[in-house]
Amino acid sequence: MSDAELQLWIENVSLEFFGIPFRHKAFFNTRLRTTGGRYALRTHHIEINPHQLEAHGREEVEGIIKHELCHYHLHIAGGGYKHRDGDFKRLLARVGGSRYCQALPDKNxxxxxxxxxxxxAACGMEYKRKRRIDASRYRCGRCAGKLRLEELAAGNGD
Incomplete structure (x- = not known):
């Protein structure tokens, strides 16, 4: 989906659910990591995380759009636009916006x-490690026996 399609989508959601036109810019911001969207107070622009669309689909993103439009319309009208304000909570419930976005899968x-x-060597207890250590410097935690280091085959030992 392009920024122009997102702009049109947000304008349509604004008219359908709020009855007020959205007159500013809306675009995708790939740098957003922990949030689904962002409303900028100074510019009145709305930024949407494109990773939410890829991971969770249009329905989830529409909830995020409604959330950001609640901030937008209340801020423009001079109402309580912050998350803790009653005006925001009531408007969000009325339009069916999402209070929180779903977590993204951690790709990194x-x-x-x-x-x-x-x-x-004494009791057979096994300790799996990701890093190589000098086994002669350590003893078994169960019986204090000597430890032998083995290198596991590739793709083994999960």
Whole structure:
């Protein structure tokens, strides 16, 4: 979806649910990470996180648009536009906007597999590690036996 299509979508939602036209700019902001959208007080522009559209679809983003339009229309009209204000809460409930957006999947977080295994020579207790350590410097936590270091095969030990 392009910024022009988003602009048209927000204008239509504003007229349909609020009965007031949206007269400022709306666009996608790929730098947003922890929020679904943002209303700028000085410029009155609305920014939407495009990752929400990819992850959760149009219905979720429409709830975010309604949320940001509540800020917009209340701020323009001089009402209580902040999250804690009663005016904001009532208008948000009336139009069916979302109070919070859904969390995005964390793409940057990788789960590394275990590469090493320490095995106690006395009791057989196993300790899995991602980093190599000097086994001669440590003892088993269960029985104080000597530890042997094994390197696990690639893709093994999760």
């Amino acid at each position: 977080r990788r789960v590394l597999p275990f590469k090493y295994k320490l095995t106690c």
